[in-house]
Structures are given as C-alpha cells and as structure tokens.
Amino acid sequence: xxxxxxxxxxxxxxxxxxxxxxxxxxxxxxxxxxxxxxxxxxxxxxxxxxxxxxxxxxxxxxxxxxxxxxxxxxxxxxxxxxxxxxxxxxxxxxxxxxxxxxxxxxxxxxxxxxxxxxxxxxxxxxxxxxxxxxxxxxxxxxxxxxxxxxxxxxxxxxxxxxxxx
Ligand code: S3P
Numbered sequence: 001x002x003x004x005x006x007x008x009x010x011x012x013x014x015x016x017x018x019x020x021x022x023x024x025x026x027x028x029x030x031x032x033x034x035x036x037x038x039x040x041x042x043x044x045x046x047x048x049x050x051x052x053x054x055x056x057x058x059x060x061x062x063x064x065x066x067x068x069x070x071x072x073x074x075x076x077x078x079x080x081x082x083x084x085x086x087x088x089x090x091x092x093x094x095x096x097x098x099x100x101x102x103x104x105x106x107x108x109x110x111x112x113x114x115x116x117x118x119x120x121x122x123x124x125x126x127x128x129x130x131x132x133x134x135x136x137x138x139x140x141x142x143x144x145x146x147x148x149x150x151x152x153x154x155x156x157x158x159x160x161x162x163x164x165x
Contacts, residue, residue, distance in 0.1 A: 002102065002163065008033075008077040009101035010163055013139055015132060016085035016121050017114035018106045019149045024082035026156035031163075035080040038087060041069050050084075054119040063090070071096045086120070088142050089135060098142075104159050105143035108150075 002008070010027060012020045021037050028035035042065050043049050053062050066087055073081060074096035081101070087093050088103075097103065110128045115121040121128060140146065145162055149155045 007100055007102055010080045010159065011097045011101040011103045012082045012106060013088045013103060013143060014085065014106035015113055016118045018108040019152060020082040020106055022152055023106060023149065023156050024080045026152055027080050027160050030156060030160050033078050033080050035082065036073055037082040038066060038069055038073065039084045042066060049117065051117055051119050067093055074099060089138055094142050102144045102163055103142055105139045105146045106149045107146060
C-alpha cells in the first residue's frame with residue numbers, strides 16, 4: 001500500500017524523552033532503512049549540543065535551524081526520521097515531513113520521560129505536564145498511528161509491521 005503512494009519514510013514524533021531516537025535506531029536495524037535524528041544533525045552542523053544552542057543562541061535560533069534541517073531531510077527517501085519533540089508543532093515542518101512519510105506518535109507516561117540534556121524538560125514534572133497539555137492533541141492530529149512505548153524492541157517491531165501493512 002505504501003509502495004503505491006511512494007511513501008518510504010517513517011517519521012517519529014512525541015514528547016521529549018519518549019524514546020524517539022532509540023526507537024528510530026532500532027527500526028533502522030530491522031528495516032535496513034537509514035535512521036536520521038533531526039537534533040543530532042543540528043548538533044553536528046552547529047558544533048554545539050542542544051543545551052548549548054538554547055543557552056548561547058536562544059530557542060528562536062534553534063527553531064529556525066530545526067526548520068531548515070527538516071525541510072532538507074523531508075525531501076529524502078527511505079529513512080527513519082526521529083524528530084525533536086517541538087518540531088511537528090510547526091505546520092510547515094509537518095508539511096515538510098509528511099510529503100513521503102507515515103507519521104508515528106510515540107506515547108509514554110510523563111514520569112517515565114528522559115530529561116537529561118533537554119533544556120525544556122529541566123523544570124520537572126509540572127513543566128512536562130504543561131507541555132503535554134499544549135501538545136498532545138497536535139501530536140494526535142498529525143500522527144497516522146499512535147503507539148505506547150513500553151518496550152523499545154516491541155514498539156519498534158510494531159511500527160515496522162504497521163508500516164508494511
Ligand atoms: C524539544 C525537544 C528536544 C529538542 C529541544 C526541544 C521540545 O528533542 O529538540 O530540546 O521542544 O520538545 P527530544 O524530543 O529528542 O528531547
């Protein structure tokens with residue numbers, strides 16, 4: 001079905017620390033598609049990690065760079081794209097990512113989200129609750145499929161199976 005529509009990318013969205021990058025790499029192993037991580041590309045190209053970029057240049061700069069990378073990567077085929085948790089909330093980013101992909105929303109309880117090295121997550125559970133309130137309906141609207149991440153291997157295998165259905 002996806003072959004007929006030229007859909008060759010898997011895009012992974014969801015809250016920061018929900019396991020998007022790890023799942024992307026795991027699906028890459030089972031599928032043979034390459035995995036790319038938008039945050040990692042931004043870090044490579046700026047020579048700074050995400051916390052440093054927020055601290056030295058501010059969030060607006062980060063969002064601009066994120067948009068530029070997504071616009072470029074969205075045009076490529078046959079890849080697993082792990083996004084930063086805020087990227088899909090921008091409608092232009094959504095369109096860039098959606099053109100040849102199926103989008104998967106990874107769900108995970110807020111108290112289980114990884115917070116290390118994440119500037120927006122450092123405010124604790126209350127901040128994460130606010131982010132979740134602002135975002136969850138957008139994640140739901142943009143996703144083609146939602147899945148709980150309670151186990152990396154199983155979640156990855158389920159996504160790969162669903163993609164091929
Ligand atoms: C962000 C999530 C981060 C990173 C940046 C902003 C967000 O990525 O892009 O810190 O707005 O939720 P992860 O979702 O990989 O943590």
